Amino acid sequence: MTDLRPTLQDKALAHGKVILGGEHAVVYGCPAIAVSIPRALELRCERSETQQDLLLSVPAWGLERRLGPTPSTSEDRLDQALRAIFASARVAPWGHHIHGKTELPAGAGLGSSAALCVGLAKLALGPQASDQAIFELSMVGESVFHGDPSGIDSHLSVFGGVVRFTRGQKPEPVRLPGPLGLWIISSQTPRQSANLVAGVKARMEALPLLAKPTWALFEAQVQAMQEALLARAFKNLGLIMQMQHQLLAGLGVSTPQLDGLCTCAMQAGALGAKLTGAGGGGCVLLLPPPDADNKDFGSQLEAEMQTQMGKIYPHFPLEIQEQ
Numbered sequence: 001m002t003d004l005r006p007t008l009q010d011k012a013l014a015h016g017k018v019i020l021g022g023e024h025a026v027v028y029g030c031p032a033i034a035v036s037i038p039r040a041l042e043l044r045c046e047r048s049e050t051q052q053d054l055l056l057s058v059p060a061w062g063l064e065r066r067l068g069p070t071p072s073t074s075e076d077r078l079d080q081a082l083r084a085i086f087a088s089a090r091v092a093p094w095g096h097h098i099h100g101k102t103e104l105p106a107g108a109g110l111g112s113s114a115a116l117c118v119g120l121a122k123l124a125l126g127p128q129a130s131d132q133a134i135f136e137l138s139m140v141g142e143s144v145f146h147g148d149p150s151g152i153d154s155h156l157s158v159f160g161g162v163v164r165f166t167r168g169q170k171p172e173p174v175r176l177p178g179p180l181g182l183w184i185i186s187s188q189t190p191r192q193s194a195n196l197v198a199g200v201k202a203r204m205e206a207l208p209l210l211a212k213p214t215w216a217l218f219e220a221q222v223q224a225m226q227e228a229l230l231a232r233a234f235k236n237l238g239l240i241m242q243m244q245h246q247l248l249a250g251l252g253v254s255t256p257q258l259d260g261l262c263t264c265a266m267q268a269g270a271l272g273a274k275l276t277g278a279g280g281g282g283c284v285l286l287l288p289p290p291d292a293d294n295k296d297f298g299s300q301l302e303a304e305m306q307t308q309m310g311k312i313y314p315h316f317p318l319e320i321q322e323q
Ligand code: MEV
Pocket: 019, 022, 023, 024, 025, 026, 027, 109, 111, 146, 148, 149, 150, 151, 152, 153, 193, 197, 277, 278
């Protein structure tokens, strides 16, 4: 790669995401609704006079990776994704230090891998690049991480907002008529999306009779979710989240810990709770009553987690603004 363009941009921002409904089904062409977590990752890039390698460090993820121009045979997904992105952009990244600052947990279903791929794509392509070009380049890296990504994570990471996303179609903005208050609980169990997506594929291939009605049910739930969001029908929204969690659990992507966190949320007074993203660990998304005071609801949630799960898992409110 040494004869390629040797310059990277010095700064890039990328959003994270939360899927409200339709994860996994979106891989099979069903719609999903997701919201972005604005500017969740910042990458800064400096030229290093002394090093010939590329150094990527994201201290919040405990990540420090050094990569040289000569590929090695024992490369993991991150190394392969980095090489694939820079090779596709025809950029030689050697002699740079990329430093990431983020509050997104890694491998937790909040779009950390897509945010990293989008940030790297922005550094590689420079300020003139279109959002579409950034999206496409980020998908080169996401394909390494996810195997068969639908594109929803990369889309949210580049374009932000609240969208109804269907693979291969133009995403539609979902215009919320007012703010939407959600909470996230992290199970602190990291996992690999690619394995979970492959597990769902294997289960559906084993039961081909069930695939069509299962995806149809996802699609109907996502449609009902969109209507509930637009009508601010929070009780229905919570009910649909409960149904989505059961459907995802049926696909084998929940865990006793995620089920337990959903139960804690409901006992604390939430209207609905579900896993979000690929599952298998990661995060739970919950909908508090619309009039709940954040401090009181947080205390109630903590008390339930302490009693039922023996510890308090990291949790935080997420306020989505009117769109
Ligand atoms: C991962 O954030 C969402 C999944 O639907 C996979 C994808 O859409 O690529 C599980």
